[in-house]
Amino acid sequence: MPQTTYTSNDKFLWFVTFAFLAFNSIGGKADGGAAVLFAVTIIFLLCSNFKFQVRPYHLFVLQFTFFCYISAFWALNGRMAIAKGNTLFQILFCTSVFYSYYSRLRNVDLLLRLILWAGYFMVFYSYLFYGIDNVASMESDAERLSNEFANVNSIGMKAATIVIIHLYFCMYRKWEKSILLAIPTIILVASTQSRKAIVILVLGPLLLYYFKYLRQSRKSLIPFARLLLFVVILIILVITMSQTGLFSGVTQRMTNMFNSFTGEGYVDSSTSTREFFRKIGWIQFTRTPMLGVGMGNARILAMRATGHDCYLHNNYAELAANGGTIGLISYYSIFLYVLFKEFKYYKVNSVACLFIVMILIRFVSDWGAVSYYTKTTYIYLMMWFIHLEKCKKWYPNIK
Numbered sequence: 001m002p003q004t005t006y007t008s009n010d011k012f013l014w015f016v017t018f019a020f021l022a023f024n025s026i027g028g029k030a031d032g033g034a035a036v037l038f039a040v041t042i043i044f045l046l047c048s049n050f051k052f053q054v055r056p057y058h059l060f061v062l063q064f065t066f067f068c069y070i071s072a073f074w075a076l077n078g079r080m081a082i083a084k085g086n087t088l089f090q091i092l093f094c095t096s097v098f099y100s101y102y103s104r105l106r107n108v109d110l111l112l113r114l115i116l117w118a119g120y121f122m123v124f125y126s127y128l129f130y131g132i133d134n135v136a137s138m139e140s141d142a143e144r145l146s147n148e149f150a151n152v153n154s155i156g157m158k159a160a161t162i163v164i165i166h167l168y169f170c171m172y173r174k175w176e177k178s179i180l181l182a183i184p185t186i187i188l189v190a191s192t193q194s195r196k197a198i199v200i201l202v203l204g205p206l207l208l209y210y211f212k213y214l215r216q217s218r219k220s221l222i223p224f225a226r227l228l229l230f231v232v233i234l235i236i237l238v239i240t241m242s243q244t245g246l247f248s249g250v251t252q253r254m255t256n257m258f259n260s261f262t263g264e265g266y267v268d269s270s271t272s273t274r275e276f277f278r279k280i281g282w283i284q285f286t287r288t289p290m291l292g293v294g295m296g297n298a299r300i301l302a303m304r305a306t307g308h309d310c311y312l313h314n315n316y317a318e319l320a321a322n323g324g325t326i327g328l329i330s331y332y333s334i335f336l337y338v339l340f341k342e343f344k345y346y347k348v349n350s351v352a353c354l355f356i357v358m359i360l361i362r363f364v365s366d367w368g369a370v371s372y373y374t375k376t377t378y379i380y381l382m383m384w385f386i387h388l389e390k391c392k393k394w395y396p397n398i399k
Contacts, residue, residue, distance in 0.1 A: 203364065
């Protein structure tokens with residue numbers, strides 16, 4: 001039965017979860033991530049009356065983890081593949097403990113709120129770390145924020161995602177005054193000059209509104225007209241803001257990205273480098289199409305080609321090079337399973353709409369980021385699977 005009454009012990013676990021999520025957002029460059037993960041797991045084991053039950057989440061993540069391990073047999077460097085398997089197994093163990101506790105709650109709203117406020121904590125920490133003047137600079141020649149405490153693209157994407165989550169609560173539930181916190185968050189996104197974050201900010205609200213329109217029993221042209229009006233206003237806002245100093249850097253980077261796709265116009269060195277890294281992955285995929293060169297081993301390909309030990313800046317190319325077709329299927333089958341299941345419930349459960357939007361955004365943002373071994377990815381997956389488990393009980397007639 002879902003837990004409906006909460007004790008001080010529960011509130012302590014909520015605080016621990018919040019602290020873990022906040023550290024995960026701001027501690028990307030700090031040492032001790034594994035120690036924090038271990039400590040949080042022990043706390044939940046001791047305080048949450050842990051009872052392990054095998055769920056689809058565990059099976060899906062375990063099969064991908066197992067694939068990482070067995071890829072060591074054909075990997076260029078077997079230790080790298082085993083290291084990736086170890087990372088995923090540690091994350092799976094920790095999130096399994098989380099799963100046991102949060103699946104007993106009434107719904108996933110609390111977990112969503114914890115993710116939301118941990119994200120806002122990261123936003124205000126960023127202002128304190130970089131300085132308000134540096135983040136909100138309106139100078140056209142202002143530099144992009146540095147990667148000192150966390151990857152700047154990760155900061156931008158997490159900040160953009162919490163704006164989408166907050167918009168969901170306002171659009172589908174009740175408008176909240178706290179949505180004003182989205183303003184400094186959007187300014188932070190602009191300062192990171194993250195193209196992926198900008199795509200999330202533009203695509204997320206459009207998809208949220210679209211699914212809200214689909215949920216209506218009576219279809220009329222009024223909501224559709226509102227959607228078109230929203231798109232027009234959004235385009236005007238984007239054009240207007242692109243003329244300001246704050247958004248000039250983002251505008252230039254987005255232009256460079258489009259130029260790289262069209263093959264016309266100027267393309268900056270960063271965009272060219274990322275495109276080259278993607279090509280490394282896809283070329284390797286043509287050579288080892290089924291099994292790749294071993295999970296985590298794309299770094300060796302990058303080192304050979306560029307002299308830099310780094311990932312390929314594209315989750316699809318990274319997985320294609322590391323694990324081939326089997327690796328791509330092993331990983332993305334998890335997301336496709338959740339997406340297919342959530343589509344069954346979006347008309348009767350509004351949270352399903354948010355999660356569909358988050359998954360679709362993930363498919364887009366993975367074109368410019370490597371996400372298959374991050375803690376955030378599996379925290380989201382854990383939350384989505386818990387929600388599906390709830391929906392199965394709430395709506396037994398939906399098969």
